[in-house]
Amino acid sequence: MSLNVLRKPSSSFEGTRLPAPPRGPVKLTTALAVAVLALAAWAQAQKPAGVNVTADLPAGAMQAKATTACTECHEARIILQQRLSKAAWTKEVDKMTKWGAVVDPADRDALIDYLSTNFSPDKPAYDPQRTAGAGKSSK
Amino acid sequence: MNSRRDFLKHISSAALLAGTAPSILTWALQQQPAVEVPGEDGMVLRSFRFVDLESPVEYFNTWLTPVPHFFVRNHMHEPSELDAHDWRLSIGGEVDKPLTLSLAELSKIETHSVVNTLECAGNGRSLHRPQVPGIQWGKGAVGTARFSGPRLRDVLQRAGVKPTGKHVMFRGLDEVPGKVPPFIRSIPIEKALDSDTLIATHMNGSPLTKHHGFPARGLVPGWIGAASCKWLTEIKVLDAEFVGNFMSPGYRLPNQPVKPGDAVKPEDTHPVTALTVKSVIAGPSDGATLKPGKIVVHGAAWAGEADLVKVEISADGGATWSPARLGHEQSHYAWRLWSYEWKPGKDGDYTIQSRATDSQGRTQPEAAVWNPSGYLYNAADRVNIHVA
Secondary structure, three states: OOOHHHHOOOHHHOOOOOOOOOOOOOHHHHHHHHHHHHHHHHHHHHOOOOOOOOOOOOOOOOHHHHHHHHOOOOOOHHHHOOOOOHHHHHHHHHHHHHOOOOOOHHHHHHHHHHHHHHOOOOOOOOOOOEEOOOOOOOO | OOOHHHHHHHHHHHHHHHHHHHHHHHHHHHOOOOEOOOOOOOOEEEEOOOOEEEOOHHHOOOOOOOHHHOOEOOOOEOOOOOOOOOOEEEEEEOEOOOEEEEHHHHHOOOEEEEEEEEEOOOOOHHHOOOOOOOOOOOOOOEEEEEEEEEEHHHHHHHHOEOOOOOEEEEEEOOEOOOOOOOOEEEEEHHHHOOOOOEEEOEEOOEEOOHHHOOOOEEEOOOEEHHHOOOOEEEEEEEOOOOOOOOOOOOOEEEOOOOOOOOOOOHHHEEEOOEOOOEEEEEEOOOOOEEOOOOEEEEEEEEOOOOOEEEEEEEOOOOOOOEEOEEOOOOOOEOOEEEEEEEOOOOOEEEEEEEEEEEOOOOEOOOOOOOOOOOOOOOOOEEEEEEEO
């Protein structure tokens, strides 16, 4: 596991920074710093591969039903990045239902409310993650 | 020699660091690792399933985009199984002799190369106001590569196109979820028979990767990416435009500008085909703070089937524009890199804009034409920087 991950916080932890190291470079603190960073890298490496490959929909009364209806075909990020009016969400929900999303007619309005409340035009812009890599490819 | 005070300082800073250790460990455990997508390098993750990846604009500093930096657009799931040995390409419909080709047979047909700037029709969709549904691309669903493979027309001529053949349909092997309409589109016969339209098997000299359509894809130069069907397995000559969701209502523009909420009749729309004129600033980055002195503004500009004529830069809100220097590397369907050396007069905040003009006389507008699906966003690009 590269320590690069420690220098480049992902979008979901925007604003998170490593605590500033204490001043006064000395052997003892340097050794301890190396140990802590190594331990942090080790802790990262212990996480099972594939965790957080896809994102989750936000909490709410319709979270479970929206997850079932929408993520059968595509993951949540496609929803998380939208900023749409209720009219636009209504068209999307009806289109996706026609295309096979399983939405109980009794849940349609609540699903539209859930999506248009969480992903309305006034919400802050979605901040996407990056794929792994250093951006150094040459061919 | 260390004094006692120094020693205590060491101890206290060590203790302080030890105190921070748990928070570092907590942070490391909570931190989402960058998502591994094999073959892709530091791309903006628009979606993992299905895979949609965008190039950060700072990658636009090479004429040819390395494959791991090239945007990926999928409407569906990529084929779960692809075997070069078993793969076949059928050519049928309005032809005299329907054909089926293996990859070995396809590779025996004379190969041509086209350096092409491929751009998703929805590139820049997130910049339209009001926002419209779809993948919320920033500025990076575009890239330039050398595509190689047989000409589509050489394959079509083997099958013998009948005079009734007016459109050529492509079908790929992507896997359709639910009741979603399959991603099938067609191009007019004139474009299909153009000497630069390919069945591409290679990208930048290497076989196509899976994300880019291995083992073969259509390559319709100068046109929106959706025309260049990936994982190509069927070519069918039709007597009219293919009828399906991704020809209509998908990938169509209103004939006249419309306002948000306006109903648009299908007969008042036309298919999106060739790309428009556009430039993107690769550097400096939006929001950057730069030291006073010489600043190199640089980026890429393209114009679909037209030739790029000039790129101009403004650092005074569009009051004056100065020509950028165009890069030497060029090819008919490929973008040109450009650069402009600028020296800010004083410290402060600046908006730097770029606008391109092409051989058809088109210039990037101040504001893009809004449309219900967010296609062909091409407003003059801009970055805000601070000089101090």
